[in-house]
Amino acid sequence: GVGMGKIHEISLLPDTLFNVRKIKPGNQYAIFIDNDGTTAYFAYEKDLVSYVIIQLNSDTLYAWNGKKSCCNKLKKVSGMIETSLWESMKDSNANPILAIELSEIFAWSIDFFGLQRGDQYKLIYEESFIDSISAGISKIHGAWFKHNGMEFWAIPFIQDGKRSYFDEAGNSLRKAFLKAPLRYSRISSGFSHSRLHPILKISRPHHGIDYAAPVGTPVLTVGDGFVNETGYSKGAGYYVKIKHNSVYATSYLHLSRFGKGVKKGAYVKQGDIIGYVGSTGLSTGPHLDFRFYKNGSAVNPLKVEAPPVEPISEKNSTLFNIMREITMRSLEAFQ
Known part of the structure; x- marks a missing residue:
């Protein structure tokens, strides 16, 4: 009971109200009919929380967003x-x-x-x-x-x-570098000065950590910095190199593709997606080869001690101490 003219008006609504291109299969909707059989309202559930209602029985199209009580x-x-x-x-x-x-x-x-x-x-x-x-x-x-x-x-x-x-001493848990560039995975090969290469079948250094993960898994930069280089090589496949400061740099190898906007000179913040796990270059399967450099020399990423960011300030120390005691006692009170 909705004419093509109204449907066209609905398609012209601002995306902030309703985007017909984002209608998802399985989402619920409802149509409300007046006593005279005229279609009065269309309600669509955008997600578990948000919905939109569109009034159809007036000359001017009205629409508004709502949220379910939580x-x-x-x-x-x-x-x-x-x-x-x-x-x-x-x-x-x-x-x-x-x-x-x-x-x-x-x-x-x-x-x-x-x-x-x-x-x-x-x-x-x-x-x-x-x-x-x-x-x-x-x-x-x-x-x-x-x-x-x-x-x-x-x-x-x-x-x-x-x-x-x-932490309990008032030091920020956030540090200059993340412990790992992936959220969930497993280490398939560690840092070594002599490792049998799985493809070349010769022993040579492996100055990185291999994280096995499915193709397409997001790869995160472990710290703030500038993209120093992106490219492709026969051995590393698609790779990204990031310079964090005058001392530290990191590399991410065997990517399937780069993250949005990741190119030479781009600034990235800790936790940004800089690429996705792949198996490009000399690789036997999907994984990320992650490398960490200090003053130009490769170091074991698992042994890098990153400095923390700003701790609790002196003016906030009294209030923090109170919150710390409440939190720690609450956690200790149950098993």
Whole structure:
């Protein structure tokens, strides 16, 4: 009961209201009919949270966006790793997305590719629900992780208008370099001064870390810097080189393609996608060959000690100490 003229008007609506090209199969919609049989309204569910309503029974087309009411629940989870952090979250009946949240919070302190069986964790968090369906994790109120016998704390605190995570001493968990350039993967080959090359079958240095991951997995720059070089070579395939400062540089090899806007001279920020895992060049399968350089010499990325960013300021120390005690006691109070 909607004429072609109205349909054309709908297609001309601003993208911020409704974009017909982004209609997704499976999303729900509803059409409301007046008593006289005239089509009055069209409602479309954009996602779990957002919807749009378009009035059709007037000379002028009206449309407005809305959001479903959301309920936040404070929750706790703890667990011990047997196989993986993701599986442990599922076994604890928690949203497995928490595994990603946790890995991002401790990304500068813990190498999540080297987690061990028996490692433990605790989290206090808020999860959003709409119609009893999880709409995602809204906030992490504190976290604790025990890895290789070492304890790591994450205390949230707002400093200079920005919410960040700090350790129990007030040092920022964010450091100059991420521990790894991928969120989830496994190390398939380590840093070595003599390794049998899988294709050439000769021993030669492998001054990098190989991360096995599916083709298309996003590759992140481990730190801020300028793209020094992008290109293709027979050995490295598609590669990106980044200069972070006068001391440190990194390289990312065997990419399937480059990230958007990644070219020589471009500035990138820590965590930006600079490319995607591939198997180009001399490669036996999909992986990322990640290399780290200090003063022009290759060093083992797993042994680089990155300096932290700004710690808790003196003016905020009293309030932070209070928040630290509350957070740590809350985490220690449950198993």
